[in-house]
Amino acid sequence: MDALISYLVNVISLGGTYALLALGLAVVFSVLGLINFAHGELMTLTGYVLLAGILTGQQFWVAVLIAVLACGLAAVLMEFAAFRPVRNASGATLLMTSFAVSMLLQVLFQNGISARGQAIPVPPWLTTSISIGNSQISKVQVMSITIGILALIALKIFFDRSYWGWAIRAAADDFEVVGLMGIKASRLISFAFLLSGLLAGIAGVLWVVQRGSVDPLMGFKPVLAAFIVAVIGGLGSLTGAVAGGFILSAIEIALQTWLPAGVMPYRDAITYTVVVIILSFFPNGIFGKRDQEKV
Amino acid sequence: MNRKTGPLKVSKTIAGLSVIMLLAACSSGASDAGSTEEAAAPAAGEACIVKVGVAGGQTGGLAYADVPHLEGFELWAEQVNANGGIDGKFTIETIVKDSRSDITQSATVAAELLAQGISILITSADADPTIAAGALAQAEGVTAVSWFGSAPIVQLAAGDHVFSNAFGDNTQAKVLADHATEMGYQNAYTLGSPDSSYTKMLPVYFGEAFEANGGKVVGAGSFSMGQASFSVIVDEIKALSPAPDVIMTPAYEPDFPTFIKALRGAGITAAVLGTDGIDSPTTLALADIAEGVTYTTPGVLKNEGVMGTFFTDYNAKYGKDPETIYAVTGYELGLTLEAVVTQAQSCDADAIWKAWANLEGAQGITGKISYKGGDGMAIREIALIEIKNSERSLIGTFSPDPATVPKAQL
Structure with missing residues (x-):
């Protein structure tokens, strides 16, 4: 029973972060057809802004808020400076641009801040744990789960009830039709980047608080995981991004929990093998749109 | 210290080894071209320039260790050259190329450095790129030394010209x-x-x-x-x-x-x-x-005693205190090279290798450093x-x- 509780807590905690990350990617993909690999660097930026906020004496939650807003703003600026000039170029050009932005930001972080990781001084109360039955759960995980669930609920309300939420959902189905309905493409894309940046900011806070440090290359692993999550769920599918997050998390945690010690070094390889098996049954992702062929 | 960047390791290693084989062929050609230079090399004891090639990670996952090492080393080189060189006649020329913390790129830049006729090659603080770059140096008869790759396998994997500044x-x-x-x-x-x-x-x-x-x-x-x-x-x-x-x-x-x-x-x-x-x-x-x-x-990073002098000099050059011991061990690699060249009285790669392999009791900041009998690893206090x-x-x-x-x- 304790093992099951621990498993569920770990899956929800990690899955929520993955879902937020993948949603950030999916929102931009919906409107621009771009997988933004610089999304991870937005997370890294959040970590550095959070650190700066804490070191300049801001309250922890104030620093968190500033970091998330800064990330949203940075995403809008990224779109304006890097992606807008090549918006009508091919998918390959957009992809290369996102890699270039990612590399540029990494080098800027390394040379402008430090090549070494920087510790994030979180409040002492976050370093303890609470008991559920015989299981102990760290407060960082509790925070991660709470924020993750609240963010997902807020997103659900946003997508269901707001004008821009409808616009992004519609764009995910057919971007051209959204344009024909009078919504300006530039504003929609900027808004999608803002939302993507805010999601990267929330995920970034959860990531660095759990990890305890921020470093220039921190964004690579999470963006890779988010990409896989988005593919599992179906590229461009917002529901799929959430589902994919929890599926990947469930696979990773299950393997980490129950794989025999001798096989453990192959955990990542097994995880990705399972992902390939899932994709062999759902080539467009679980919630992806099927390719339509006209006869 | 070693660092790898995870799941891409196997594919990177395979790609790296393929490139190494290709580069080995290219760099052996470069060696032929440089043989005239070798023939005209100064005799033992005559003044010459020790060309030090650095194939380290200025960017990427190893930069956190390689950058402070290079800072410490360049501080040493500047001080030595200000005094007329090692033993008053062997000046230091450092050529730095960024390996981007990548195994394949380490081999590529190592080949470029070897083609420039370097006397010694310095590699990342990681065994894997050190082995990749060191294999090329080995083929050229040039000593390769890792900033601080502590896996005690560099000579087992790459040959007897490859060393590490680290304990095993x-x-x-x-x-x-x-x-x-x-x-x-x-x-x-x-x-x-x-x-x-x-x-x-x-x-x-x-x-x-x-x-x-x-x-x-x-x-x-x-x-x-x-x-x-x-x-x-x-x-x-x-x-x-x-x-x-x-x-x-x-x-x-x-x-x-x-x-x-x-x-x-x-x-x-x-x-x-x-x-x-x-x-x-x-x-x-x-x-x-x-x-x-x-x-x-390797030692306690504290602004006191011998290390206090290092703090003062480092701060004067870089306007900050060293953050990690790696700046100190980078400086110590310079001190080790100083002891080696003093003993070899030459800039010749082979003479440097022989002196390096037999080095005993070089004075570092954290203590004495030896290589004789260390299977390529520095014998130093922990x-x-x-x-x-x-x-x-x-x-x-x-x-x-x-x-x-x-x-x-x-």
């Missing part, structure tokens, strides 16, 4: 195991990662030495570098019976902070032993969480440090009897 992982694991035994710990848990030689083999060496001392390894966990969470591993440790009284891991940034936070957050109070990779301000900044963590490192009140506190310095140190494994 088997030796630092022995120091940790002896400390654990002395503290009365009986049951150990080890946590490693298959992603690099460093993180893979250190727990193995530790377990071997600890069990030879009479202790027992009750569990061995595995993590992926950069993984999101250590909660499952912590749950596994909590479930162990008997519970470990000591946990040893070579995890470093950013994994070590994540692990120790999860461990202490779950209420596990077992002692934690780490290795040189965690000797950084990031660990000290963990405050109470890192209290009592004990680890091995400092054991405990974190107390967020500061480094020296437990002692150790030089284990080589006969008791676990044998190096590929």
Whole structure:
């Protein structure tokens, strides 16, 4: 029973972060057809802004808020400076641009801040744990789960009830039709980047608080995981991004929990093998749109 | 210290080896071209320029270690040249190329440096790119030295011209195991990662030495570098019976902070032993969480004594204090080169190699450094440090009897 509780807590905690990350990617993909690999660097930026906020004496939650807003703003600026000039170029050009932005930001972080990781001084109360039955759960995980669930609920309300939420959902189905309905493409894309940046900011806070440090290359692993999550769920599918997050998390945690010690070094390889098996049954992702062929 | 960037390791290594073979062919051609230069090289004892090629990670995952090493080395080179060179006649010319912390790129830039007729090649603080670049240096008869790659396999894998400025992982694991035994710990848990030689083999060496001392390894966990969470591993440790009284891991940034936070957050109070990779301000900044963590490192980074002079000089050049011991060990690699060239009285690559392989008792900042009989690894004292009140506190310095140190494994 304790093992099951621990498993569920770990899956929800990690899955929520993955879902937020993948949603950030999916929102931009919906409107621009771009997988933004610089999304991870937005997370890294959040970590550095959070650190700066804490070191300049801001309250922890104030620093968190500033970091998330800064990330949203940075995403809008990224779109304006890097992606807008090549918006009508091919998918390959957009992809290369996102890699270039990612590399540029990494080098800027390394040379402008430090090549070494920087510790994030979180409040002492976050370093303890609470008991559920015989299981102990760290407060960082509790925070991660709470924020993750609240963010997902807020997103659900946003997508269901707001004008821009409808616009992004519609764009995910057919971007051209959204344009024909009078919504300006530039504003929609900027808004999608803002939302993507805010999601990267929330995920970034959860990531660095759990990890305890921020470093220039921190964004690579999470963006890779988010990409896989988005593919599992179906590229461009917002529901799929959430589902994919929890599926990947469930696979990773299950393997980490129950794989025999001798096989453990192959955990990542097994995880990705399972992902390939899932994709062999759902080539467009679980919630992806099927390719339509006209006869 | 070694660092690998995780899941791409195997493919990178294969790609790297392919490129190495290609580059070896190219660089041997370069060697022919340089043979005229060799023929015209100054005779022993005559003034000449020691061309030092640096194939280190100025960017990427190894920059955190390679950059401070280079800073320390360049400080040394500047001081030496200001005094007219080593022994007043052998000036230093440093040529730096960025390997981007990538194995294939390390081999590429090493080939370019070798084609420029360097006297010695310096490589990243990691065994894997060192082996890739060192194999090329070996083929050219040029000495290659890693900034601080501590996997004791560089000569086994690349040949007798390849060295490391670091003590071996088997030796630092022995120091940790002896400390654990002395503290009365009986049951150990080890946590490693298959992603690099460093993180893979250190727990193995530790377990071997600890069990030879009479202790027992009750569990061995595995993590992926950069993984999101250590909660499952912590749950596994909590479930162990008997519970470990000591946990040893070579995890470093950013994994070590994540692990120790999860461990202490779950209420596990077992002692934690780490290795040189965690000797950084990031660990000290963990405050109470890192209290009592004990680890091995080349020396105590403190602004006092001989190291105080280094602090003053470093600050004068860079306008900041050194953040990690790597700046010191970079400077020490310069001091080692100084002792080698003084002995060789030459800039010739072969003369430098012979002197390097037989070097004994070169004076560094943290202590004496030798290479003779070290199988390519520096024979130097290992400092054991405990974190107390967020500061480094020296437990002692150790030089284990080589006969008791676990044998190096590929």
